[in-house]
Amino acid sequence: MPKRPDYISWDEYFMGVALLSAMRSKDPSTQVGACIVSPEKRIVGVGYNGFPSGCNDDDLPWEREGAFLETKYPFVCHAELNAILNSSGNLKGSSLYVALFPCNECAKAIIQAGIVEIVYLSDKYADTDAVKASKRMFGQAQVRLRQITPSGKRLVIELKV
Ligand SMILES: Nc1ccn([C@H]2C[C@H](O)[C@@H](COP(=O)(O)O)O2)c(=O)n1
Numbered sequence: 001m002p003k004r005p006d007y008i009s010w011d012e013y014f015m016g017v018a019l020l021s022a023m024r025s026k027d028p029s030t031q032v033g034a035c036i037v038s039p040e041k042r043i044v045g046v047g048y049n050g051f052p053s054g055c056n057d058d059d060l061p062w063e064r065e066g067a068f069l070e071t072k073y074p075f076v077c078h079a080e081l082n083a084i085l086n087s088s089g090n091l092k093g094s095s096l097y098v099a100l101f102p103c104n105e106c107a108k109a110i111i112q113a114g115i116v117e118i119v120y121l122s123d124k125y126a127d128t129d130a131v132k133a134s135k136r137m138f139g140q141a142q143v144r145l146r147q148i149t150p151s152g153k154r155l156v157i158e159l160k161v
């Protein structure tokens with residue numbers, strides 16, 4: 001019997017894991033997931049945006065606007081940082097799949113961890129200083145940037161066999 005022809009590609013698989021991880025996020029406006037992949041194509045870390053462990057999801061604010069301390073921004077841990085912190089072992093030479101282009105704070109951690117490639121879907125915050133700084137650092141550190149064109153393909157997961 002020939003092999004099944006309609007299996008998903010590596011990019012679809014790893015971005016799919018990143019998008020599935022994003023579904024764990026409690027952020028009401030933007031859910032981001034990240035998946036770190038070793039040079040041997042093993043998943044070595046996953047994460048999504050959320051408040052740090054032990055911090056109450058219901059006590060901290062999810063607002064986007066208002067006084068800084070009344071918004072989510074000082075408290076939320078980004079998907080990329082969580083994926084690095086959740087990872088097991090050495091990330092040198094690995095690739096990071098993430099739905100949304102990394103900010104400058106995550107870029108520092110990504111570079112220091114030895115990640116050499118960012119594969120992303122959206123760059124919707126490209127005009128922000130955070131993303132401009134991030135791209136400047138990635139350029140200097142020779143981190144490869146690869147945007148996947150959304151194919152619109154639907155990866156359906158049914159919780160049954
Ligand atoms: N690369 C990124 C960018 C953003 N996030 C997180 C941080 C927030 O929880 C949310 C963005 O919220 P918005 O300003 O769009 O309401 O996404 C991340 O994890 N990774």
Ligand SMILES: [Zn+2]
Nearest residue numbers: 078102103106
């Ligand atoms: Zn970030």
